Amino acid sequence: MSQYRQDMPPPGGxxxxxxxxxxxxxxxxxxxxxxxxxxVCAYGFYRLGKGNLEKRELKREATWSRIHLxxxxxxxxxRDAYRRQKAALEREKEIMxxxxxxxxxxxxxxxxxxxxTDPIVVL
Amino acid sequence: xxxxxxxxxxSKPYKEPTPLPDDVPKVKExxxxxxxxxxxxxxxxxxxxxxxxxxxxxxxxxxxxAHCLKEGRRVTRCAQxxxxxxxxxxxxxxxKHWNCLELNNHEYxxxxxxxxxxxxxxxxKLTIPGTPEGQTPIHEVKRPVxxxxxx
Numbered sequence: 483m484s485q486y487r488q489d490m491p492p493p494g495g496x497x498x499x500x501x502x503x504x505x506x507x508x509x510x511x512x513x514x515x516x517x518x519x520x521x522v523c524a525y526g527f528y529r530l531g532k533g534n535l536e537k538r539e540l541k542r543e544a545t546w547s548r549i550h551l552x553x554x555x556x557x558x559x560x561r562d563a564y565r566r567q568k569a570a571l572e573r574e575k576e577i578m579x580x581x582x583x584x585x586x587x588x589x590x591x592x593x594x595x596x597x598x599t600d601p602i603v604v605l
Numbered sequence: 606x607x608x609x610x611x612x613x614x615x616s617k618p619y620k621e622p623t624p625l626p627d628d629v630p631k632v633k634e635x636x637x638x639x640x641x642x643x644x645x646x647x648x649x650x651x652x653x654x655x656x657x658x659x660x661x662x663x664x665x666x667x668x669x670x671a672h673c674l675k676e677g678r679r680v681t682r683c684a685q686x687x688x689x690x691x692x693x694x695x696x697x698x699x700x701k702h703w704n705c706l707e708l709n710n711h712e713y714x715x716x717x718x719x720x721x722x723x724x725x726x727x728x729x730k731l732t733i734p735g736t737p738e739g740q741t742p743i744h745e746v747k748r749p750v751x752x753x754x755x756x
Contacts, residue, residue, distance in 0.1 A: 561625065
């Protein structure tokens with residue numbers, strides 16, 4: 483009769499049932515986490531600042547390249563504007579040749595300052 | 606009725622066929638497009654500094670185009686001279702640099718490698734005026750922040 487093997491508790495009995503809460507404090511504390519976040523943010527802002535300074539220098543370079551080229555382009559545009567102005571004056575002379583007391587190219591202003599003409603093209 | 610048609614809105618450009626009057630001395634116009642000019646900007650600026658400044662001072666007196674034609678011719682001739690010299694001496698490096706600029710929205714920072722070879726070829730010490738003291742000029746910075754995405 484005693485060759486059965488019964489399902490008995492382990493020798494020494496079961497351990498006591500753990501019913502108390504067991505949430506251990508582990509991992510980084512709040513201060514450490516905030517410190518880590520601050521560190522990452524600080525590094526980010528540092529890189530941002532470096533990038534802004536470099537952007538400023540790049541803008542400086544681009545501006546100076548433009549400054550060096552402006553007289554060239556202005557001179558070319560001036561010659562073109564002068565040519566067109568002369569052609570316009572010729573046309574005016576041709577059109578108004580029979581009108582008495584017409585001064586070709588007379589400015590409507592009393593001041594001698596140069597005023598660029600607004601071109602009107604009849605399409 | 607004579608309605609004002611703004612020439613900027615027209616679909617066809619208006620080309621004025623009359624050439625320059627003959628009493629104005631002729632000057633050989635630059636044929637370069639924008640990328641070679643941008644590439645050569647600092648060299649032209651260094652070589653033609655006096656002429657450029659002269660022209661701008663003349664312009665400061667009077668904005669009339671007829672007033673500064675002579676200084677303008679000088680500026681164009683000086684730049685033409687510089688471009689001819691560059692073509693004779695450094696054509697390959699210059700071509701590489703401005704082709705790189707063409708592919709990169711004319712941004713200098715994307716094309717530092719060809720720029721370095723061009724500078725070496727031209728044997729010139731370029732400085733960008735106004736760089737804060739003690740800093741390396743931006744075109745000589747070894748590890749810049751802004752580079753292209755693909756190396």
